[in-house]
Structures are given as structure tokens and as C-alpha cells.
Amino acid sequence: MNEKKAVGEKAADYVKDGMVIGLGTGSTVFYTITKLGRLVQQGLSIKGIPTSLQTEKLARELGIPLASFKEIDHIDVAIDGADEVNPDLALIKGGGGALLREKIIAKAANTFLVVADSHKLVDTLGAFPLPVEVVPFGMEMTRKYLEVLGGSPKLRQNNGSPYQTDNGNYIFDCSFQKITHPGELERDLNLIPGVVDNGLFVGMADIVITLNRQKEIDINMRK
Structure with missing residues (x-):
């Protein structure tokens, strides 16, 4: 099973018609964005705000309409990956180099949703630089x-x-x-x-979608 694909595509279920979506950067959220591109082609109406030039390029290729902070006053859901996630849903991010824009967009979102394969789950942050x-x-x-x-x-x-x-x-x-x-x-x-x-995202993640040991989708909510 491709864990990244499974959790990445699951995150698209949280996107509804008319929403403004923060589009993250990385190998897992790539699958979210790809699925959103398919849904847009099927009639889903959304606007995306990308966290990096790389994501902006991908979104344009998939036909996802983009917006800027000049045009919107809120973000409904920001969807992004993580390099590490601890049991309190604190994160290390920035392996892809987009941590500043990712944090700006996550902070502006009503809901910050993180997608991560099971290898990213740790008891204590810090093994990842x-x-x-x-x-x-x-x-x-x-x-x-x-x-x-x-x-x-x-x-x-x-x-x-x-x-x-x-x-x-x-x-x-x-x-x-x-x-x-x-x-x-x-x-x-x-x-x-x-x-x-810096790449510490503490008290920001509202939902983390990952896989459990049985390779089933696991949804963790911030307490």
C-alpha cells in the first residue's frame, strides 16, 4: 500500500464546494492536490493558496484556480505534510524548504489538516533536523x-x-x-x-491523518 497516497487522498474529503484551500508542499500532500485537481475537473469550485512556487506550478498544471491574500480574507482548510509528528500533534516541518509560507498559511486557516505516513509519527521530536x-x-x-x-x-x-x-x-x-x-x-x-x-509548528495542527499499525486510516484530533 502507498501510505502517502492513501492519507493524501483522504484529506481531500475535507474540501467542500466554495472553500479556500491552503495547498501544502511535499510528497504526501502531492496526492491531495492531485485528487483536488481531478475533483475540480469534475465541477468542484475552490480557490487554492499555494505554500511554494513548486506547489503553485503543480496547481496550475492541474487546473486548480489560485488566489492570493489580497483577494481573500480567510482560508477554510490548509492541508500540508510534516517531517515529524509527536503525540500532542506538534510538528517539525520545512524539509521541503517552504516552512515560512506554510506557517503563514496554517495560521490563517480555520482548520489546519496534516497528512503524514506512519513513519513520521514519533514519541519525541528531534531526530529530523x-x-x-x-x-x-x-x-x-x-x-x-x-x-x-x-x-x-x-x-x-x-x-x-x-x-x-x-x-x-x-x-x-x-x-x-x-x-x-x-x-x-x-x-x-x-x-x-x-x-x-523555524519549522516547529506547536498547537497549530487541528487534524492529523495517518495510518495505524493495521494500515487503516487513522484520524487524530487536537485535544
Whole structure:
């Protein structure tokens, strides 16, 4: 069974006619967007707000109408993936480099729905290096501040040069090993001058769709 496809397509059930949808980035939500494209061709009326240029390109290819924040005043449902999910539905996101736009869209959504295969479920966040988006100016100092907080930052590369986000920023992938207090770390990281945002999404996910051990769809709601 293709877990990503199963949970990704299940998320499309939460999309209704007339909704504004936040379209996430990644290999699992790809299946959500692909199914939404088929539904649009069958008459579903929605508007999408993409979290990345990559997702924008995919949505246009599938014929999904797009909107911007200038045109809408709310998002009904944002659907996105995650790199790690803990039992409290706190997330690590940003492996695809779109964490800032993903967080802006998730915050603006009435419902933030996360799709994740079972391998993304963890007891404690941190095995996946935490992405931290930083402005290029002064990044050497920003790196030092990240180390003070206990991280081991590694500048993300792309073909031998620093990886650039869609916003023109850089990303430090920070190994923290175990993140036992993700809310505190999220706050402390964002207090560092030069940090734009980080990939901890705490208290944001309303629903997480995954598969249980019996390979059946499992829907978890934030308490």
C-alpha cells in the first residue's frame, strides 16, 4: 500500500464546494492536490493558496484556480505534510524548504489538516533536523546563537551553493537530538535576530491523518 497516497487522498474529503484551500508542499500532500485537481475537473469550485512556487506550478498544471491574500480574507482548510509528528500533534516541518509560507498559511486557516505516513509519527521530536529560516545578512552570528540554544546547525546546500527559499533566505538544518519542550524552543528560536521563523509548528495542527499499525486510516484530533 502507498501510505502517502492513501492519507493524501483522504484529506481531500475535507474540501467542500466554495472553500479556500491552503495547498501544502511535499510528497504526501502531492496526492491531495492531485485528487483536488481531478475533483475540480469534475465541477468542484475552490480557490487554492499555494505554500511554494513548486506547489503553485503543480496547481496550475492541474487546473486548480489560485488566489492570493489580497483577494481573500480567510482560508477554510490548509492541508500540508510534516517531517515529524509527536503525540500532542506538534510538528517539525520545512524539509521541503517552504516552512515560512506554510506557517503563514496554517495560521490563517480555520482548520489546519496534516497528512503524514506512519513513519513520521514519533514519541519525541528531534531526530529530523529542525529547519530554521534565516536572513543571509549576519548568518554567521545567527549560527552562533543557534548553537547557544543547543543546536548543531548545518547550512543547507543546493548544488554547492547555499539553498535559497522562495523568500530569498537561507536555511540552517539544526540537530537538537531530542526536543522535549517544542513550544519553548520555537519561541526562543524566533527571538534570535536574523531568524525569520523555524519549522516547529506547536498547537497549530487541528487534524492529523495517518495510518495505524493495521494500515487503516487513522484520524487524530487536537485535544
